[in-house]
Amino acid sequence: MAELVTVARPYAEASFKAALEGNALGPVSDGLQMVAAIANDAQMRSVVTNPRVNSQQKKELFAAVAGTGLHANVTNLVAMLVDNHREVLLPLISSQFEELKRDHERVLHAKITSAQPLTDAQRSELVASLERQYGRKVEAEVDVDPELLGGARVQVGDQVIHASVRDALAQMAAALAR
Incomplete structure (x- = not known):
């Protein structure tokens, strides 16, 4: 490929x-x-x-x-x-x-995966936050994955922001295993 x-x-x-x-x-x-x-x-x-x-x-x-x-x-x-x-x-x-x-248009593509469907206000707030963080306009693709349990996971380019309950639990399990 x-x-x-x-x-x-x-x-x-x-x-x-x-x-x-x-x-x-x-x-x-x-x-x-x-x-x-x-x-x-x-x-x-x-x-x-x-x-x-x-x-x-x-x-x-x-x-x-x-x-x-x-x-x-x-x-x-x-x-x-x-x-x-x-x-x-x-x-x-x-x-x-x-x-x-x-x-060229200074636009970033973000993939937002949340545990539950986002309201329009939540989506707008999250996109605005990403635009402030990256200093660019953000096009968001939103998906729902109930396996996240809560929160969301945001991928912008090759950077992933883990803010889900599932990711937090995985991090705690890894820390406890050490």
Whole structure:
């Protein structure tokens, strides 16, 4: 998997640079997310990986499923990847493009996992606290995991803030075991 990420990186960086220069970050981002979703679809993947389906048919299939709203940069990228048998990279390129876009816009992605559903006020307060701490705008993805017992776990990039009852109990158990 790390190998595919490395191969996808130059495509994501070139797409980002072209979108930035063309003042089209939003449309290119939307288009990349669309073609990544198409490439991730199980039925589409079975067609795209079928050796009997030629490059032109694959490009036409992507165009038909995506519709006419794709930005030209995305259409060209898909065509180039299909011609080089690298369409499998589309989800990784999209993901890396989004990271570059968030970094450019000074936005952090945070994954908040709580033991119980958060109210809008709790979510807003937590996001505001993270924005003060990191000095950037924060996009939050919120999940619920009842196994945390109480509290929450927040992941921003590769940093994890453990504030759940389960994590506190695990830390106490480790301290007592010493």
